[in-house]
Amino acid sequence: MTNHWIDIKNSNVIIIMGGNAAEAHPVGFGWVTEAMQHNNAKLIVVDPRFTRSAAVADYYAPLRSGTDIAFLLGVIRYLIETKQVNYDYVKAYTNAGYIVREDFSFNEGLFSGFNEETDSYDKESWYYELDEEGHAKIDPSFENPRCVWNLMKQHVDRYDFETVSNITGTPIADYEVVCQQIGSTHTHDRAATFMYALGWTHHTKGSQNIRSMAMVQLLLGNIGVLGGGVNALRGHSNVQGATDMGLLCQSLPGYLKLPSDKDTDLKTYLKHNTPIALRPDQTNYWQNYPKFFISQMKSYWGDNATAANDFGYDWVPKWDKQYDFTKHLDMAYHGEVNGYIIQGVNAINSMPNRNKVLKALSNLKYMVVLDALATETATFWQNADGFNEVNPAEIMTEVFRLPTTCFAEEEGSIVNSGRWMQWHWKGANPPGEAKPDAEILSGVLMEMRKLYKQEGGKLPEPLNAISWDYHNPLSPHAEEVARELNGKDLLTNRQISSFAELKDDGSTASACWIYAGSWTEEGNLMARRDNHDPSGKGVTPGWAFAWPANRRVLYNRASCDLNGKPWDPKRTIVEWVDGKWHGIDVGDFNMKLTPQQSAGPFIMQPEGVGRFFALKLLAEGPFPEHYEPMESPIGVNPLHKVTSNPAVRMLPGVKETLGSHKDFPYVATTYCVTEHFNFWSTHARLAAISMPETFVEMDEVLAAEKGIANGDWVTVSSKRGSIQTKALVTKRLQPLKVNGQLVHTVGLPRHGSHNALTRKSYSCNVLTTEVGDANTQVPEFKAFLVNITKAEGI
């Protein structure tokens, strides 16, 4: 989230689109009702299903799954056409006036630079015109036909109401109301927030869904202000912390980049990752990259990292291709992987194309499962009454189960969606032989070091070089790790209080620069519990620690004009008064600078402004474009010849597993329900009883067509497999008119488990495809094709 949960109470219009907060984030949803009751806010829900969020909304608009880009580009067109644009903001703080290179173009669904052989783009032309000094050229009058504003206007011009409705299936009357509500926040005294999660990410163009919304928010001047922002609602309670800590396969803690094999030495790596300012006098905060990275190396390798050995750079693993989980499973499927350590993930339930996952795990020699629960994955080799399509006699995988503690049985920090690092304390002792993950992994490290010493082997250097300076090396304490993440000055041995203190000469250490300030000489700031809210705006600086720098609202310089005067005096976060900055929050800029010197609020961008035109950031283009899901119910893109995302990454063999609308005519989407948490709660008696089995939701027209009654057994099949489940015939789903045909959507909860305490259910992931977002590889769980027939039952 650029903002945070409590801040939602400051919103005037709340758009839940690509999520279902009332069910998946019921506690945070309290701030939505707060805004509705005390700030007269309007709630809009845009979802293929009439959800529990929709049930309390002022306006609900249905749309076909996988068409949000068309919906949102249509909103942009409407805002520009009706002049409901925050022009002051757009002129001051976005790249609307920036001039784009002559060779950039967009034709018939493709941007310039497409290579048909590799199905990928050469992104060279997706860039600004530069002057002799390497600065981007600007036309502040927006008259230049090649400035971003005019290119964007031209790009969205195709998305008129009829075209949008024809693609999305959203009735025009509903669409118009949503446009009007969103448009009403273009004035300085109103703000809208968008709350989203998987309904936007689980698509082959998930990143572009989110960009489209960010463009809407920039146009309205809604970023950096109270009650505004781009607000991703996170899944597991600490999933924000997991990504902060470099969980993604090409990332290091603090959103630093894992080096690739092209980064042959430290100098090359730092050059690739340290941007040069694209405008004069811009903060360009990533220019500090070397300080963050070298401090991380000092934290990893301690005294072993010296200037002479590039601070241990050679010991950091380098990637040659993207080894995400999907890729790994595919490699196991092809017999290219021997073993797995599966830690805190229930792969056979949660990963797409379950039958392929079963085969992949069957090919392993060994699998180590670290989990707090007895998961279905740990027993994947059991046939389980036919729920697993495997033959135990043929599987040679040896499975080791190492029971772990869960969060309530240990202390540590959890980072919430609003970036708050909250310390928590141990509530109970773990049962049986369960041990903390850190203790198990430390044991593995110590044992491996011992084995290397005894037996030798390839590449022992990184393991031996790791600094493991804990009181008990076999069981690091959470407090020790937290202090290390914050970092210290190695000359004085003092905890640093801010990342501004980090140096690139090896004299500071910090494992995760964004966490600097969380555990200073003052102590553990994550453990603070002062909920005092001096401004009444939900900014509680004494509650826990919000990274970065205890800042609650990111980009907050954009809440004031160029002279430092708040656009809306009722929404003051920071302001320039009597030659000084004052604020209720920590400024997202150097507060020692004057308003003119700090006029680029998007300090992480080398040009300091928000981008309508995303340059080379994403795989499929600098502007979003509507592409159909990989499995499209209409089989064509009503806009042009390019049906689905042309830059999608498709592993060899996956294309053949995609079905056509002729065989599989219905759109399927998968989701969670309040009664369950992923698969954990299917083992918890009361939760299991409250929702004892899964089902397939379908509309009444489809049910009637197929002669299916509520509660009937049905077979749901895709090109990948089929499951039996019960039909739930409901008015909450309605067929939508799309491109001249009626499209039916069916919904499948994602909690199916053959191990549930109540009734056994099939996992919906038997049906899903591993084709994923071109940038993140998140699978297209929210829009794939199925067929449905009446069945006998299980």
Ligand SMILES: Nc1nc2c(c(=O)[nH]1)N[C@H]1C(S)=C(S)[C@@H](COP(=O)(O)OP(=O)(O)OC[C@H]3O[C@@H](n4cnc5c(=O)[nH]c(N)nc54)[C@H](O)[C@@H]3O)O[C@H]1N2
């Ligand atoms: N009770 C409960 N809470 C949970 C979880 C749980 O299992 N149970 N899981 C947690 C986890 S890990 C996560 S990641 C979050 C997920 O949080 P959410 O993303 O809010 O949850 P989902 O139910 O996956 O999907 C959200 C909604 O997106 C809609 N949708 C599907 N396709 C589209 C589309 O193309 N466009 C739009 N606009 N909407 C679409 C679906 O109909 C669904 O209502 O929830 C977390 N919270």
Ligand SMILES: Nc1nc2c(c(=O)[nH]1)N[C@H]1C(S)=C(S)[C@@H](COP(=O)(O)OP(=O)(O)OC[C@H]3O[C@@H](n4cnc5c(=O)[nH]c(N)nc54)[C@H](O)[C@@H]3O)O[C@H]1N2
């Ligand atoms: N079709 C479909 N598939 C989906 C989704 C969907 O919407 N549709 N959603 C996707 C999403 S958003 C997510 S997040 C995934 C969820 O996929 P998973 O992460 O595989 O699902 P969980 O059941 O949450 O599994 C987490 C495991 O971690 C264990 N655990 C808990 N605490 C600890 C701990 O401290 N240490 C260790 N080692 N283990 C612990 C739990 O017992 C649990 O078994 O599913 C994805 N799959």
Ligand SMILES: [Mo]
């Ligand atoms: Mo998630």
